[in-house]
Amino acid sequence: MRFKLFLCFILVFSLKTFTNNEIVNISGFVTDKEFRLGNASVSFSNSSNVVKTVKSDINGSFNIKLPKNKYRITVKKDGYNSLIGDNFFVDYIFEEPKQLILNMTDNKIKIYGKIINKFGDPIKNVDIKIKISENLLDLTSDSLGNFSFEGQIGLISIFAQKDGFYGNGTSMLIQNEQFINDISIVLEAKTFYISGALIKENNYLKDIYLELINGSNNKVISTIKTTKDGLFEFRDILTYEKAYFRIPSIGYKSEIFTINKDLRQFNIFTD
Template sequence: MRFKLFLCFILAFSLSLFGENKTITISGFVTDKEFRLGDATVCFFDSSNRVNCVKSGINGEFSIELPKNKYRITVKKDGYTSLVGDNFFVDYIFDPPERLVLNMTDNKIAIYGKVINNFGEPIKDAQVKVKIGEELLDINTNSSGIFFFQGHVGLISIFAQKSGFYGNGVSLLIQNEKFINDISIALEAKTFYISGALVRGNNYLKDVDLELINGSNNKIIASIKTSKDGLFEFRDILNYEKAYFRVPSLGFKSKTFTINKDLRQFNIFTD
Protein backbone atom coordinates (compact mmCIF):
# COMPACT_ATOMS: atom_id res chain seq x y z
CA MET A 1 0.00 0.00 0.00
CA ARG A 2 2.79 2.40 0.93
CA PHE A 3 4.60 1.51 -2.28
CA LYS A 4 1.49 2.37 -4.34
CA LEU A 5 1.16 5.71 -2.57
CA PHE A 6 4.83 6.44 -3.27
CA LEU A 7 4.33 5.66 -6.97
CA CYS A 8 1.32 7.96 -7.10
CA PHE A 9 3.36 10.77 -5.52
CA ILE A 10 6.20 10.33 -8.01
CA LEU A 11 3.73 10.28 -10.91
CA ALA A 12 1.97 13.45 -9.72
CA PHE A 13 5.30 15.26 -9.25
CA SER A 14 6.45 14.25 -12.71
CA LEU A 15 3.22 15.41 -14.29
CA SER A 16 3.57 18.77 -12.53
CA LEU A 17 7.08 19.17 -13.94
CA PHE A 18 6.03 18.23 -17.45
CA GLY A 19 3.01 20.46 -17.12
CA GLU A 20 5.07 23.52 -16.07
CA ASN A 21 5.13 26.23 -18.75
CA LYS A 22 8.72 26.63 -19.97
CA THR A 23 7.98 29.63 -22.24
CA ILE A 24 6.66 33.13 -21.71
CA THR A 25 4.97 35.71 -23.90
CA ILE A 26 6.71 39.07 -23.93
CA SER A 27 4.84 42.06 -25.33
CA GLY A 28 5.16 45.81 -25.42
CA PHE A 29 5.48 48.72 -27.82
CA VAL A 30 8.11 50.99 -29.36
CA THR A 31 7.64 54.76 -29.14
CA ASP A 32 9.42 58.07 -29.62
CA LYS A 33 7.42 59.46 -26.66
CA GLU A 34 4.95 61.10 -29.03
CA PHE A 35 4.06 58.40 -31.55
CA ARG A 36 4.13 54.63 -31.66
CA LEU A 37 6.83 53.41 -34.07
CA GLY A 38 6.16 50.58 -36.48
CA ASP A 39 8.77 48.52 -38.34
CA ALA A 40 11.23 48.67 -35.42
CA THR A 41 13.31 45.54 -34.80
CA VAL A 42 13.29 44.31 -31.19
CA CYS A 43 15.88 41.62 -30.40
CA PHE A 44 16.32 39.42 -27.32
CA PHE A 45 19.79 37.99 -26.62
CA ASP A 46 19.93 35.15 -24.05
CA SER A 47 22.84 34.24 -21.78
CA SER A 48 24.38 32.14 -24.58
CA ASN A 49 24.05 35.11 -26.96
CA ARG A 50 21.37 33.35 -29.00
CA VAL A 51 19.06 35.93 -30.49
CA ASN A 52 15.37 36.10 -31.33
CA CYS A 53 13.94 39.18 -33.04
CA VAL A 54 10.49 40.54 -33.76
CA LYS A 55 9.25 43.60 -35.69
CA SER A 56 6.79 46.07 -34.25
CA GLY A 57 3.51 46.46 -36.07
CA ILE A 58 2.06 49.63 -37.58
CA ASN A 59 0.92 50.76 -34.14
CA GLY A 60 4.28 50.02 -32.51
CA GLU A 61 3.07 46.85 -30.77
CA PHE A 62 5.14 43.67 -30.63
CA SER A 63 4.77 40.23 -29.05
CA ILE A 64 7.08 37.23 -28.94
CA GLU A 65 7.12 33.86 -27.15
CA LEU A 66 10.49 32.87 -25.67
CA PRO A 67 11.92 30.39 -23.16
CA LYS A 68 12.23 31.64 -19.62
CA ASN A 69 15.69 33.22 -19.36
CA LYS A 70 17.64 36.39 -18.78
CA TYR A 71 17.68 38.61 -21.87
CA ARG A 72 19.50 41.64 -23.19
CA ILE A 73 17.14 43.72 -25.31
CA THR A 74 17.95 46.00 -28.23
CA VAL A 75 15.67 48.01 -30.48
CA LYS A 76 16.62 49.48 -33.86
CA LYS A 77 14.88 51.54 -36.52
CA ASP A 78 16.28 53.56 -39.40
CA GLY A 79 16.43 57.26 -38.56
CA TYR A 80 16.10 56.65 -34.81
CA THR A 81 18.35 56.01 -31.84
CA SER A 82 17.40 53.76 -28.94
CA LEU A 83 17.16 55.50 -25.58
CA VAL A 84 17.40 52.18 -23.72
CA GLY A 85 20.86 51.61 -25.22
CA ASP A 86 22.36 48.19 -25.88
CA ASN A 87 22.65 47.19 -22.22
CA PHE A 88 19.00 46.87 -21.18
CA PHE A 89 18.49 43.55 -19.33
CA VAL A 90 15.42 41.67 -18.08
CA ASP A 91 15.23 38.49 -16.02
CA TYR A 92 12.31 36.19 -16.83
CA ILE A 93 13.54 33.08 -15.02
CA PHE A 94 11.41 33.71 -11.93
CA ASP A 95 9.69 37.05 -12.58
CA PRO A 96 6.64 37.24 -14.85
CA PRO A 97 7.10 39.55 -17.86
CA GLU A 98 5.79 43.09 -17.64
CA ARG A 99 4.72 45.03 -20.69
CA LEU A 100 7.83 46.66 -22.20
CA VAL A 101 7.95 50.29 -23.30
CA LEU A 102 10.99 50.84 -25.53
CA ASN A 103 11.72 54.52 -26.12
CA MET A 104 13.56 55.86 -29.15
CA THR A 105 14.41 59.33 -30.44
CA ASP A 106 14.39 60.76 -33.94
CA ASN A 107 18.09 61.18 -34.71
CA LYS A 108 17.75 64.04 -37.18
CA ILE A 109 19.65 67.14 -36.13
CA ALA A 110 20.10 70.69 -37.43
CA ILE A 111 23.58 72.18 -37.29
CA TYR A 112 24.63 75.80 -37.74
CA GLY A 113 28.25 76.86 -37.77
CA LYS A 114 30.46 79.80 -38.64
CA VAL A 115 33.80 80.13 -40.41
CA ILE A 116 35.94 83.04 -39.20
CA ASN A 117 39.45 84.40 -39.69
CA ASN A 118 42.18 85.10 -37.11
CA PHE A 119 40.40 88.28 -36.01
CA GLY A 120 36.99 86.68 -35.55
CA GLU A 121 35.66 88.16 -38.77
CA PRO A 122 33.32 86.02 -40.93
CA ILE A 123 34.68 84.39 -44.08
CA LYS A 124 32.12 84.27 -46.86
CA ASP A 125 32.10 81.66 -49.64
CA ALA A 126 34.31 79.27 -47.67
CA GLN A 127 33.96 75.67 -48.80
CA VAL A 128 32.66 73.39 -46.04
CA LYS A 129 32.90 69.62 -46.46
CA VAL A 130 30.79 67.49 -44.11
CA LYS A 131 30.98 63.74 -43.56
CA ILE A 132 28.06 62.06 -41.78
CA GLY A 133 28.70 58.34 -41.67
CA GLU A 134 29.23 57.48 -45.34
CA GLU A 135 27.37 60.56 -46.58
CA LEU A 136 29.36 63.53 -47.93
CA LEU A 137 28.04 67.11 -48.19
CA ASP A 138 29.58 70.15 -49.91
CA ILE A 139 28.23 73.53 -48.80
CA ASN A 140 29.42 77.16 -48.79
CA THR A 141 29.24 79.83 -46.13
CA ASN A 142 26.98 82.83 -46.75
CA SER A 143 27.96 86.50 -46.58
CA SER A 144 28.02 86.26 -42.77
CA GLY A 145 30.29 83.20 -42.76
CA ILE A 146 27.38 80.94 -41.70
CA PHE A 147 26.82 77.37 -42.90
CA PHE A 148 23.89 75.05 -42.18
CA PHE A 149 23.06 71.40 -42.77
CA GLN A 150 20.83 68.64 -41.44
CA GLY A 151 22.12 65.23 -40.43
CA HIS A 152 21.66 62.53 -37.85
CA VAL A 153 23.29 61.53 -34.58
CA GLY A 154 26.69 59.89 -34.65
CA LEU A 155 30.15 60.99 -35.71
CA ILE A 156 30.20 64.10 -37.90
CA SER A 157 33.36 65.59 -39.42
CA ILE A 158 33.43 69.17 -40.73
CA PHE A 159 36.31 70.68 -42.71
CA ALA A 160 36.43 74.28 -43.96
CA GLN A 161 38.78 75.78 -46.52
CA LYS A 162 39.23 78.84 -48.71
CA SER A 163 41.90 80.16 -51.02
CA GLY A 164 44.40 82.22 -49.07
CA PHE A 165 43.79 80.35 -45.81
CA TYR A 166 44.97 77.15 -44.20
CA GLY A 167 42.14 74.61 -43.91
CA ASN A 168 40.77 73.60 -40.52
CA GLY A 169 38.08 71.29 -39.20
CA VAL A 170 36.37 69.64 -36.27
CA SER A 171 34.84 66.24 -35.45
CA LEU A 172 31.75 65.87 -33.27
CA LEU A 173 30.19 62.83 -31.63
CA ILE A 174 26.52 63.79 -31.42
CA GLN A 175 24.18 61.60 -29.39
CA ASN A 176 20.90 63.14 -28.31
CA GLU A 177 21.11 66.77 -29.44
CA LYS A 178 18.49 68.09 -31.85
CA PHE A 179 19.97 71.51 -32.58
CA ILE A 180 23.56 72.77 -32.49
CA ASN A 181 24.53 76.35 -33.27
CA ASP A 182 27.82 76.95 -31.46
CA ILE A 183 30.31 75.52 -33.96
CA SER A 184 33.05 77.98 -34.92
CA ILE A 185 35.89 77.08 -37.29
CA ALA A 186 38.80 79.53 -37.44
CA LEU A 187 40.95 79.64 -40.56
CA GLU A 188 44.45 81.06 -40.33
CA ALA A 189 45.30 83.33 -43.23
CA LYS A 190 48.32 82.50 -45.35
CA THR A 191 50.87 85.33 -45.35
CA PHE A 192 53.71 86.06 -47.73
CA TYR A 193 57.00 87.92 -47.95
CA ILE A 194 57.89 90.55 -50.60
CA SER A 195 61.39 91.98 -50.89
CA GLY A 196 63.52 93.74 -53.47
CA ALA A 197 64.98 97.09 -54.43
CA LEU A 198 63.48 100.37 -55.63
CA VAL A 199 65.45 101.50 -58.65
CA ARG A 200 65.50 104.54 -60.98
CA GLY A 201 67.96 104.36 -63.79
CA ASN A 202 71.21 103.12 -62.31
CA ASN A 203 70.41 104.38 -58.80
CA TYR A 204 68.80 102.75 -55.78
CA LEU A 205 66.21 105.08 -54.25
CA LYS A 206 66.98 105.51 -50.56
CA ASP A 207 64.63 106.58 -47.74
CA VAL A 208 61.67 106.77 -50.11
CA ASP A 209 58.08 106.04 -49.07
CA LEU A 210 56.78 102.91 -50.81
CA GLU A 211 53.17 101.71 -50.64
CA LEU A 212 51.70 98.31 -51.40
CA ILE A 213 48.13 98.78 -52.70
CA ASN A 214 45.19 96.39 -52.93
CA GLY A 215 44.31 96.26 -56.62
CA SER A 216 40.65 95.48 -55.94
CA ASN A 217 39.81 98.55 -53.85
CA ASN A 218 42.96 100.75 -54.13
CA LYS A 219 43.42 100.72 -50.36
CA ILE A 220 46.87 100.65 -48.79
CA ILE A 221 47.89 97.18 -47.66
CA ALA A 222 51.17 98.33 -46.10
CA SER A 223 53.68 101.16 -46.43
CA ILE A 224 57.39 101.42 -45.58
CA LYS A 225 60.50 103.47 -46.32
CA THR A 226 63.27 101.98 -48.41
CA SER A 227 66.53 101.41 -46.57
CA LYS A 228 69.73 103.41 -47.00
CA ASP A 229 70.61 100.86 -49.67
CA GLY A 230 67.32 101.35 -51.49
CA LEU A 231 66.00 97.96 -50.38
CA PHE A 232 62.54 97.11 -49.08
CA GLU A 233 60.74 94.17 -47.54
CA PHE A 234 57.10 93.60 -46.68
CA ARG A 235 56.29 90.81 -44.22
CA ASP A 236 53.06 89.01 -43.25
CA ILE A 237 51.20 90.11 -46.37
CA LEU A 238 47.87 88.38 -46.94
CA ASN A 239 46.86 86.71 -50.17
CA TYR A 240 45.44 89.18 -52.69
CA GLU A 241 44.17 88.60 -56.19
CA LYS A 242 45.72 91.86 -57.40
CA ALA A 243 48.15 94.37 -55.94
CA TYR A 244 50.54 97.05 -57.10
CA PHE A 245 53.26 99.37 -55.77
CA ARG A 246 52.97 103.12 -55.53
CA VAL A 247 55.66 105.75 -54.88
CA PRO A 248 53.74 108.94 -53.97
CA SER A 249 56.74 111.25 -54.18
CA LEU A 250 57.36 110.21 -57.78
CA GLY A 251 53.74 109.78 -58.86
CA PHE A 252 54.72 106.23 -59.81
CA LYS A 253 52.41 103.22 -60.01
CA SER A 254 53.62 99.74 -60.93
CA LYS A 255 51.82 97.09 -62.94
CA THR A 256 49.45 94.88 -60.96
CA PHE A 257 50.52 91.44 -59.82
CA THR A 258 49.10 88.59 -57.73
CA ILE A 259 50.22 87.93 -54.16
CA ASN A 260 49.91 84.20 -53.60
CA LYS A 261 53.50 83.22 -52.86
CA ASP A 262 56.72 84.67 -51.47
CA LEU A 263 58.20 87.24 -53.86
CA ARG A 264 61.93 87.76 -53.40
CA GLN A 265 64.19 90.05 -55.41
CA PHE A 266 61.05 91.73 -56.68
CA ASN A 267 62.83 94.84 -57.95
CA ILE A 268 60.78 97.89 -58.86
CA PHE A 269 62.02 99.99 -61.75
CA THR A 270 60.44 103.46 -61.73
CA ASP A 271 61.71 104.61 -65.13
Protein backbone atom coordinates in the same frame (compact mmCIF):
# COMPACT_ATOMS: atom_id res chain seq x y z
CA MET B 1 -14.95 2.21 -25.74
CA ARG B 2 -16.12 5.02 -23.51
CA PHE B 3 -12.93 4.68 -21.48
CA LYS B 4 -10.79 5.04 -24.62
CA LEU B 5 -12.73 8.11 -25.71
CA PHE B 6 -12.30 9.56 -22.25
CA LEU B 7 -8.52 8.96 -22.39
CA CYS B 8 -8.35 10.63 -25.81
CA PHE B 9 -10.27 13.61 -24.47
CA ILE B 10 -7.92 13.87 -21.50
CA LEU B 11 -4.88 13.63 -23.77
CA VAL B 12 -6.13 16.32 -26.16
CA PHE B 13 -7.09 18.56 -23.26
CA SER B 14 -3.71 18.05 -21.63
CA LEU B 15 -1.85 18.85 -24.83
CA LYS B 16 -3.91 21.97 -25.36
CA THR B 17 -3.34 23.08 -21.79
CA PHE B 18 0.39 22.34 -22.08
CA THR B 19 0.63 24.33 -25.30
CA ASN B 20 -1.22 27.30 -23.85
CA ASN B 21 1.04 27.27 -20.80
CA GLU B 22 4.24 27.17 -22.85
CA ILE B 23 3.52 29.91 -25.42
CA VAL B 24 2.90 33.56 -24.65
CA ASN B 25 1.69 36.34 -26.90
CA ILE B 26 3.87 39.44 -26.55
CA SER B 27 2.76 42.79 -27.93
CA GLY B 28 3.72 46.42 -27.61
CA PHE B 29 4.85 49.44 -29.59
CA VAL B 30 8.00 51.44 -30.33
CA THR B 31 7.94 55.20 -29.82
CA ASP B 32 10.15 58.25 -29.56
CA LYS B 33 7.71 59.63 -26.92
CA GLU B 34 6.11 61.79 -29.60
CA PHE B 35 5.47 59.49 -32.53
CA ARG B 36 5.10 55.76 -33.02
CA LEU B 37 8.04 54.34 -34.94
CA GLY B 38 7.51 51.83 -37.72
CA ASN B 39 10.11 49.44 -39.16
CA ALA B 40 11.95 49.10 -35.85
CA SER B 41 13.55 45.73 -35.06
CA VAL B 42 12.55 44.29 -31.69
CA SER B 43 14.68 41.30 -30.67
CA PHE B 44 14.12 38.78 -27.87
CA SER B 45 17.16 36.81 -26.70
CA ASN B 46 16.85 33.93 -24.21
CA SER B 47 19.48 32.46 -21.90
CA SER B 48 20.68 30.18 -24.69
CA ASN B 49 21.25 33.22 -26.94
CA VAL B 50 18.47 32.17 -29.26
CA VAL B 51 17.18 35.37 -30.82
CA LYS B 52 13.76 36.01 -32.30
CA THR B 53 13.11 39.33 -34.05
CA VAL B 54 9.96 41.10 -35.11
CA LYS B 55 9.46 44.39 -36.99
CA SER B 56 7.08 47.09 -35.81
CA ASP B 57 4.38 48.01 -38.29
CA ILE B 58 3.55 51.44 -39.72
CA ASN B 59 1.86 52.33 -36.43
CA GLY B 60 4.85 51.26 -34.36
CA SER B 61 3.07 48.15 -33.06
CA PHE B 62 4.51 44.64 -32.90
CA ASN B 63 3.28 41.20 -31.89
CA ILE B 64 5.17 37.94 -31.44
CA LYS B 65 4.47 34.50 -29.94
CA LEU B 66 7.30 33.01 -27.89
CA PRO B 67 7.83 30.18 -25.42
CA LYS B 68 7.59 31.19 -21.80
CA ASN B 69 11.07 32.25 -20.76
CA LYS B 70 13.23 35.09 -19.55
CA TYR B 71 14.24 37.40 -22.42
CA ARG B 72 16.60 40.26 -22.97
CA ILE B 73 14.97 42.80 -25.27
CA THR B 74 16.75 45.13 -27.68
CA VAL B 75 15.25 47.57 -30.16
CA LYS B 76 16.99 49.09 -33.19
CA LYS B 77 16.07 51.58 -35.90
CA ASP B 78 18.23 53.61 -38.25
CA GLY B 79 18.62 57.18 -37.02
CA TYR B 80 17.52 56.34 -33.47
CA ASN B 81 19.05 55.14 -30.21
CA SER B 82 17.31 52.88 -27.73
CA LEU B 83 16.40 54.34 -24.34
CA ILE B 84 15.72 50.97 -22.73
CA GLY B 85 19.44 50.16 -22.47
CA ASP B 86 21.27 46.95 -23.25
CA ASN B 87 20.15 45.10 -20.12
CA PHE B 88 16.37 45.27 -20.30
CA PHE B 89 14.89 41.91 -19.26
CA VAL B 90 11.39 40.48 -18.99
CA ASP B 91 10.50 37.22 -17.27
CA TYR B 92 7.48 35.42 -18.72
CA ILE B 93 7.99 32.13 -16.87
CA PHE B 94 5.58 33.04 -14.10
CA GLU B 95 4.24 36.44 -15.20
CA GLU B 96 1.65 37.19 -17.85
CA PRO B 97 3.03 39.50 -20.56
CA LYS B 98 2.05 43.15 -20.37
CA GLN B 99 2.14 45.48 -23.31
CA LEU B 100 5.72 46.62 -23.88
CA ILE B 101 6.45 50.30 -24.51
CA LEU B 102 9.92 50.60 -26.01
CA ASN B 103 11.21 54.16 -26.05
CA MET B 104 13.80 55.47 -28.48
CA THR B 105 15.35 58.86 -29.19
CA ASP B 106 16.23 60.54 -32.44
CA ASN B 107 20.02 60.55 -32.62
CA LYS B 108 20.20 63.47 -35.04
CA ILE B 109 22.03 66.42 -33.55
CA LYS B 110 21.99 70.03 -34.70
CA ILE B 111 25.51 71.43 -34.76
CA TYR B 112 26.37 75.11 -35.11
CA GLY B 113 29.81 76.57 -35.68
CA LYS B 114 31.75 79.59 -36.86
CA ILE B 115 34.93 80.18 -38.85
CA ILE B 116 37.03 83.05 -37.51
CA ASN B 117 40.53 84.50 -37.80
CA LYS B 118 42.96 84.90 -34.91
CA PHE B 119 41.35 88.25 -34.02
CA GLY B 120 37.90 86.68 -33.75
CA ASP B 121 36.61 88.20 -36.99
CA PRO B 122 34.33 85.97 -39.10
CA ILE B 123 35.59 84.51 -42.37
CA LYS B 124 33.02 84.06 -45.11
CA ASN B 125 32.91 81.62 -48.02
CA VAL B 126 35.07 79.02 -46.31
CA ASP B 127 34.87 75.50 -47.73
CA ILE B 128 33.95 73.09 -44.93
CA LYS B 129 34.12 69.32 -45.18
CA ILE B 130 32.16 67.27 -42.64
CA LYS B 131 32.67 63.55 -42.03
CA ILE B 132 29.85 61.85 -40.10
CA SER B 133 30.75 58.19 -39.63
CA GLU B 134 31.38 57.18 -43.26
CA ASN B 135 29.31 59.96 -44.82
CA LEU B 136 30.81 63.17 -46.26
CA LEU B 137 29.11 66.57 -46.37
CA ASP B 138 30.31 69.79 -48.08
CA LEU B 139 29.31 73.19 -46.66
CA THR B 140 30.27 76.85 -47.06
CA SER B 141 30.33 79.43 -44.27
CA ASP B 142 27.93 82.35 -44.71
CA SER B 143 28.71 86.09 -44.71
CA LEU B 144 29.09 85.99 -40.90
CA GLY B 145 31.32 82.91 -40.94
CA ASN B 146 28.52 80.69 -39.60
CA PHE B 147 27.71 77.13 -40.61
CA SER B 148 25.35 74.45 -39.33
CA PHE B 149 24.42 70.88 -40.14
CA GLU B 150 22.55 67.88 -38.82
CA GLY B 151 24.79 65.16 -37.42
CA GLN B 152 24.26 62.08 -35.36
CA ILE B 153 25.68 60.42 -32.29
CA GLY B 154 29.21 59.19 -32.94
CA LEU B 155 32.46 60.59 -34.32
CA ILE B 156 32.21 63.81 -36.33
CA SER B 157 35.17 65.48 -38.06
CA ILE B 158 35.17 69.04 -39.43
CA PHE B 159 37.84 70.55 -41.68
CA ALA B 160 37.81 74.14 -43.02
CA GLN B 161 39.92 75.57 -45.82
CA LYS B 162 40.09 78.71 -47.93
CA ASP B 163 42.60 80.20 -50.34
CA GLY B 164 44.96 82.47 -48.45
CA PHE B 165 44.57 80.58 -45.17
CA TYR B 166 46.06 77.50 -43.58
CA GLY B 167 43.44 74.76 -43.20
CA ASN B 168 42.25 73.76 -39.76
CA GLY B 169 39.67 71.46 -38.22
CA THR B 170 38.44 69.50 -35.25
CA SER B 171 37.02 66.09 -34.35
CA MET B 172 34.58 65.24 -31.58
CA LEU B 173 32.80 62.20 -30.20
CA ILE B 174 29.11 63.04 -29.77
CA GLN B 175 27.33 60.88 -27.21
CA ASN B 176 23.96 62.26 -26.16
CA GLU B 177 23.86 66.03 -26.75
CA GLN B 178 20.87 67.29 -28.66
CA PHE B 179 22.62 70.35 -30.11
CA ILE B 180 26.07 71.90 -30.07
CA ASN B 181 26.46 75.60 -30.75
CA ASP B 182 29.92 76.60 -29.59
CA ILE B 183 32.29 75.24 -32.25
CA SER B 184 34.83 77.83 -33.40
CA ILE B 185 37.47 76.98 -35.99
CA VAL B 186 40.31 79.47 -36.29
CA LEU B 187 42.02 79.89 -39.65
CA GLU B 188 45.42 81.54 -39.75
CA ALA B 189 45.97 83.76 -42.76
CA LYS B 190 48.93 83.09 -45.01
CA THR B 191 51.14 86.18 -45.18
CA PHE B 192 54.04 87.05 -47.45
CA TYR B 193 56.60 89.78 -47.90
CA ILE B 194 57.73 91.70 -50.95
CA SER B 195 61.16 93.28 -51.04
CA GLY B 196 63.29 94.99 -53.66
CA ALA B 197 64.56 98.32 -54.90
CA LEU B 198 62.90 101.29 -56.58
CA ILE B 199 64.98 102.26 -59.61
CA LYS B 200 64.77 104.96 -62.26
CA GLU B 201 67.40 105.39 -64.95
CA ASN B 202 69.84 103.26 -62.96
CA ASN B 203 69.32 105.44 -59.89
CA TYR B 204 67.82 104.22 -56.62
CA LEU B 205 64.87 106.40 -55.59
CA LYS B 206 65.12 107.17 -51.88
CA ASP B 207 62.44 108.54 -49.51
CA ILE B 208 59.67 107.84 -52.02
CA TYR B 209 56.21 106.69 -50.88
CA LEU B 210 55.28 103.39 -52.52
CA GLU B 211 51.75 101.94 -52.41
CA LEU B 212 50.73 98.31 -52.79
CA ILE B 213 47.22 98.18 -54.28
CA ASN B 214 44.67 95.36 -54.30
CA GLY B 215 44.05 94.64 -57.97
CA SER B 216 40.51 93.40 -57.34
CA ASN B 217 39.11 96.55 -55.73
CA ASN B 218 41.91 99.16 -56.18
CA LYS B 219 42.15 99.68 -52.43
CA VAL B 220 45.48 100.39 -50.76
CA ILE B 221 46.91 97.31 -49.07
CA SER B 222 49.93 99.02 -47.56
CA THR B 223 52.11 102.13 -47.96
CA ILE B 224 55.81 102.39 -47.17
CA LYS B 225 58.67 104.79 -47.77
CA THR B 226 61.84 103.67 -49.52
CA THR B 227 65.06 103.80 -47.52
CA LYS B 228 68.00 106.09 -48.19
CA ASP B 229 69.32 103.31 -50.40
CA GLY B 230 66.10 103.14 -52.40
CA LEU B 231 65.07 99.80 -50.90
CA PHE B 232 61.57 98.75 -49.81
CA GLU B 233 60.01 95.83 -47.97
CA PHE B 234 56.33 95.05 -47.46
CA ARG B 235 55.71 92.59 -44.60
CA ASP B 236 52.71 90.53 -43.48
CA ILE B 237 50.91 90.92 -46.77
CA LEU B 238 47.83 88.72 -47.15
CA THR B 239 47.32 86.60 -50.22
CA TYR B 240 45.64 88.55 -52.99
CA GLU B 241 44.77 87.21 -56.38
CA LYS B 242 45.97 90.41 -58.04
CA ALA B 243 47.99 93.44 -56.93
CA TYR B 244 50.05 96.26 -58.35
CA PHE B 245 52.37 99.09 -57.23
CA ARG B 246 51.57 102.78 -57.41
CA ILE B 247 53.80 105.83 -56.82
CA PRO B 248 51.56 108.92 -56.63
CA SER B 249 54.44 111.40 -56.58
CA ILE B 250 55.59 110.45 -60.07
CA GLY B 251 52.33 109.09 -61.45
CA TYR B 252 53.67 105.55 -61.75
CA LYS B 253 51.57 102.36 -61.90
CA SER B 254 53.03 98.88 -62.35
CA GLU B 255 51.69 95.88 -64.15
CA ILE B 256 49.35 93.61 -62.15
CA PHE B 257 50.96 90.58 -60.49
CA THR B 258 49.85 87.78 -58.15
CA ILE B 259 50.75 87.55 -54.46
CA ASN B 260 50.93 83.90 -53.51
CA LYS B 261 54.50 83.56 -52.29
CA ASP B 262 57.37 85.61 -50.91
CA LEU B 263 58.71 87.95 -53.59
CA ARG B 264 62.39 88.65 -53.01
CA GLN B 265 64.41 91.14 -55.08
CA PHE B 266 61.20 92.30 -56.67
CA ASN B 267 62.83 95.41 -58.18
CA ILE B 268 60.66 98.14 -59.63
CA PHE B 269 61.94 99.98 -62.68
CA THR B 270 59.97 103.19 -63.28
CA ASP B 271 61.55 104.05 -66.62
